[in-house]
Amino acid sequence: MKTVMSLITLSVACCATADPxxxxxxxxxxxxxxxxxxxxxxxxxxxxxxQRQGTYFTNYTKLELDCAERNVRHTGMYSSLEELEKAQFDEMQGRVVDGSIADEVGKVLCKGTTLTASQSDELPAAEQSDDKT
Structure with a gap:
């Protein structure tokens, strides 16, 4: 039983790294x-x-998406995966903005959740006044 639970835990914890x-x-x-x-x-x-592949350089960033709440946290942008792995996520979460990189990633990864292109970013007025993103 412990082996089965370990395998289940391992399979959930591993990341998907198929072709980009x-x-x-x-x-x-x-x-x-x-x-x-x-x-x-x-x-x-x-x-x-x-990964961002530009004309002159390639860099990497990590996003942490809360699909249900439509929030995101970022690391910075780094020139290598080794640097990125050392980076910490921002302490504060921001709202996912339509058309942002977080929105585009969410369209792919958050299928079947509330993060969709048609969902409005509108918040009740009390919440919106503190939102800086």
């Missing part, structure tokens, strides 16, 4: 390409590693 999946996002450079290179479920959130 290209996503559509052209905010900063129309020549840049973006890929989800891996992701893992972390409780109620998903953590995704995103």
């Amino acid at each position: 999946q290209q996503i559509t996002y052209s905010y900063d450079d129309s020549q840049a390409q973006y890929f989800i290179v891996s992701y893992v479920e972390n409780g109620s959130a998903l953590r995704a590693t995103v």
Whole structure:
């Protein structure tokens, strides 16, 4: 029984690292390409590693998406996966904004949840006044 539970835990904890999946996002450079290179479920959130391949350089960032609440936390952008692995997530969460990199990653990874392209970012007025993202 312990072996079965260990295998189940291991399979849930491992991240998906199949071929990188290209996503559509052209905010900063129309020549840049973006890929989800891996992701893992972390409780109620998903953590995704995103690669940006631009004209002059490639960099990486991690996103932690709360699909149900439509929130996101980021690391920074780093020039290597080794640097990225040392990075910590921001303490504060922000709202996922339509058309953002978090939104595009969520469209791929949050299927079957409340994170969809048609969902509104509108919050009740009391909550919206403190939202800085």
